[in-house]
Amino acid sequence: MTLATLILALVTLQRLGELVLSRYNTGRLLARGATEIAPDHYPLVVATHAAWLIALWAWGRDQDVNLIVLSIFILLQILRLWVLATLGPRWTTRIIVLPDAPMVTAGPYRYLSHPNYAIVVAEIAVLPLALHLYLLASIFTILNALVLVIRIRAEARALAVVQRHYDDQ
Known part of the structure; x- marks a missing residue:
């Protein structure tokens, strides 16, 4: 097994685990009265990320790994965990709005409105770069930007409604 294959296996397992966690959190939030906003674009998000992983497996599994760039990717995973820990049971891969819940302003949300998206943008470019897949990094950066x-x-429309509701109380 190459180092690239090991990295791709770990990233794939991580993403699958996040989907399981997201589904669990989504179910619990919906049971508490939350609603999903703009679900129509969600298959596009999933397709983009799945295609990214498939492309990485297709062209990256036997590549040499740039360890400096890989260290940046590992740092991004630490930041991803910070986002997940900050949102806790409110973290999902969908746009889920919980009535009467204040917006999260702790952790990385003190610094950015959408820290998870910033991390994902970086990940989509950095992991292919760590595997010397420059064209793949470019293509999926553009595709991901369009989806984002x-x-x-x-999400901004949903959060604006939540913030107005919360401010009115």
Whole structure:
């Protein structure tokens, strides 16, 4: 097994684990009265990330690994864990709004409105770069940016409604 294969296996397992956690958190939030906002674009998010992983497996599993760039990717995983820990049971891969819950402003949310998206943008570029897949990094950075335009607009609308509701109380 190459180092690249090991890295891709770990990233794939991580992403699958996050989907399980997201599904669990989504179910619990919906049971508490939360609603999903703008679900129509979610298959596009999943398809983009799945295609990214498939492309990495197809072209990256036997590549040499740039350890300096890999260390940046590992740092991004630490930041990802910070986001997950900050959101706790409110973290999902969907846009889920829980009525009467204040917006999260702790942890990385003190510094950025969308820290998870910033991390994902970096990950989508950095992991292919660690595997010397420069074209793949470019293609998926552009695809992800297009998906994020849709996603962030939908989330911003949802958060604005939540913030107005919370401010009115």
